[in-house]
Amino acid sequence: MSSERESFEPTPIIRQFATILRPDDAEPPVLARNVRESVHQWFTELQSEKELEQVNLKPRRTCIMGGPPGCGKTTLGHHLAARQGLPVVVVDMASLVSKWLGESGRNIRDLFRDLFAQIETQADLCVLFLDEFDAVGIKRMSNGSGADNERNAIVVTILQQIDRFSGTLLAATNRPDDIDPAIWRRFGVHLDIGIPDDDCRYAIIARYLSPLTLPEEAIDKLVKFTAGATPALLRQLMEGVRRDLVLAPKFKRDTSALAVFRRVITSVRPHADMTIPELWGDRKALDEVSKIAWPPEWPSGRGTGE
Ligand SMILES: Nc1ncnc2c1ncn2[C@@H]1O[C@H](COP(=O)(O)OP(=O)(O)O)[C@@H](O)[C@H]1O
Ligand SMILES: [Mg+2]
Structure with a gap:
């Protein structure tokens, strides 16, 4: 047709x-x-x-x-x-x-x-x-x-x-x-088309974490500390996490949640003209995020090589 x-x-x-x-x-x-x-x-x-x-x-x-x-x-x-x-x-x-x-x-x-x-x-x-x-x-x-x-x-x-x-x-x-x-x-x-609300951020974070997965409470925490982030920034954040989980072991780097998120938020940052979400602006937010269930689950149960 x-x-x-x-x-x-x-x-x-x-x-x-x-x-x-x-x-x-x-x-x-x-x-x-x-x-x-x-x-x-x-x-x-x-x-x-x-x-x-x-x-x-x-x-x-x-x-x-x-x-x-x-x-x-x-x-x-x-x-x-x-x-x-x-x-x-x-x-x-x-x-x-x-x-x-x-x-x-x-x-x-x-x-x-x-x-x-x-x-x-x-x-x-x-x-x-x-x-x-x-x-x-x-x-x-x-x-x-x-x-x-x-x-x-x-x-x-x-x-x-x-x-x-x-x-x-x-x-x-x-x-x-x-x-x-x-x-x-x-x-x-x-x-x-505004800045995403909590529900949208949840969907965006889960989408760009895929094929890896985290439990709902862990994603909720990320949702909480990324208020104000654009979808584009959330995409870079979650792609950064996936990338880091693959590359960090090659350098024998720490793959704890704290270490991964610290590296990712250093290399991916909100634009200076935009709202700075707590994850980037507040050390306490990073500490909270580092307590989430970790590491993410891989498809078909593959491990991170730890
Ligand atoms: N609402 C959204 N849902 C999912 N992904 C999004 C959304 N908005 C942006 N992205 C992702 O962020 C990046 C930039 O989006 P884009 O559509 O170019 O934004 P804009 O045109 O508003 O500047 C794209 O890679 C896109 O996949
Ligand atoms: Mg555009």
Whole structure:
């Protein structure tokens, strides 16, 4: 069935300015319940064109996602596209703008117009993802400088393109509060993907500890002392633990929980702009974590070589 379907063919301009993520390697992000429900409803909506027509509605095709770096915006966009069996074309607006703003030669507006036009020809074969959208979507500035004028002109162009685009369009930003209200309104669905709560952290920690496992109380303790951590940091933490458990014995290093976590939190740290979870900020938290049942269980009961 899917083999009869035409497949997405990136044109040179798309290849030059976008990254294409294919459906095969998408992973569903762990999301708070209300976000998960909104996503699920939107997905159903996209598939309910006929029914919605009866009440004079069309499925919403545009969505803007806000949330700090590393909370799963790209992961969610990739997953949403994959659920429709489509690749996602990710355009990093920040690097596009910084590369082209103020450059003589080709006008950045032309570039966007071309890019949209090219993607439009295959709009039902891919999902378009405008990443770092604040680079073009922040509140209009008006101190009259040339760069501002150029930026405002870009915003107008992009708005026109968004309105005309017929496929599914996602945008993501770390600074939802700074997005121009007129632009915000253009998007049909607004998702706020925040820092994970306790339940989400539990699921994320367990996912990235896998295939190793720890008893529930041990994971609960990790959940407690990682409040404020992004999913990306939790992933690095738990991958760090797995990595350390394999490598430490090669150096005849101590593989106690205290030693492992101490090494991992030294090499994996929250960004200075983000909340510092207790595990990184408080020696007592590390002591508490080092009392958890240890070591993790390996699949089919393999030991850590201790
Ligand atoms: N909600 C989540 N659930 C599971 N893993 C996540 C989640 N958010 C981020 N990650 C992991 O963290 C990394 C960065 O996520 P990404 O989607 O690029 O974040 P963002 O686009 O919001 O900056 C990815 O490797 C992803 O697997
Ligand atoms: Mg991203």
